[in-house]
Amino acid sequence: MNKKILNKRGSGYITPCIITLVIAMILSVVLFYANTMTMIQSARENTQIVLDGFVTKNAITIYDSIKKGTDFTENIDENLYVTSLLSFYTLGIERNMMYHKDSDGNVIYKMTCPNVDFEYENTLKLRATYNVIVPITFAGHRLFDLNISQKVTAYYNLK
Numbered sequence: 647m648n649k650k651i652l653n654k655r656g657s658g659y660i661t662p663c664i665i666t667l668v669i670a671m672i673l674s675v676v677l678f679y680a681n682t683m684t685m686i687q688s689a690r691e692n693t694q695i696v697l698d699g700f701v702t703k704n705a706i707t708i709y710d711s712i713k714k715g716t717d718f719t720e721n722i723d724e725n726l727y728v729t730s731l732l733s734f735y736t737l738g739i740e741r742n743m744m745y746h747k748d749s750d751g752n753v754i755y756k757m758t759c760p761n762v763d764f765e766y767e768n769t770l771k772l773r774a775t776y777n778v779i780v781p782i783t784f785a786g787h788r789l790f791d792l793n794i795s796q797k798v799t800a801y802y803n804l805k
Contacts, residue, residue, distance in 0.1 A: 696731045697800040724762045755780045773799045
């Protein structure tokens with residue numbers, strides 16, 4: 647009979663346990679990455695939607711500039727954009743940070759208030775830049791914050 651089968655010490659189980667542990671850790675990292683990228687992509691898409699809406703709301707000013715033969719725009723109301731973002735996105739705001747919480751009140755991620763500026767000086771091409779901050783936790787302890795810079799742009803095009 648095979649001596650490995652008759653071995654009662656359990657030393658034959660070390661290799662399968664290590665392989666299972668490594669597979670579980672790789673799966674955990676892949677799921678964490680997918681979850682984080684989904685949060686960041688969601689924040690980016692929502693910010694893009696609000697920026698497009700912001701450009702559309704300012705269509706009268708933009709159209710007046712185009713009627714004058716240029717796409718020159720002097721200023722933009724950044725506070726209106728941030729207010730629109732907060733109401734569309736249902737984010738909380740504290741100091742200069744917007745945050746999204748889960749049902750238990752834990753912060754899922756934070757983002758800085760977007761800085762809305764002209765992509766090209768005084769033109770109809772707008773750019774919003776902000777940072778998404780994802781807290782990294784392990785076993786209920788916060789390890790560090792993952793800080794990801796984002797940029798979205800919106801253009802007004804006549805059809």
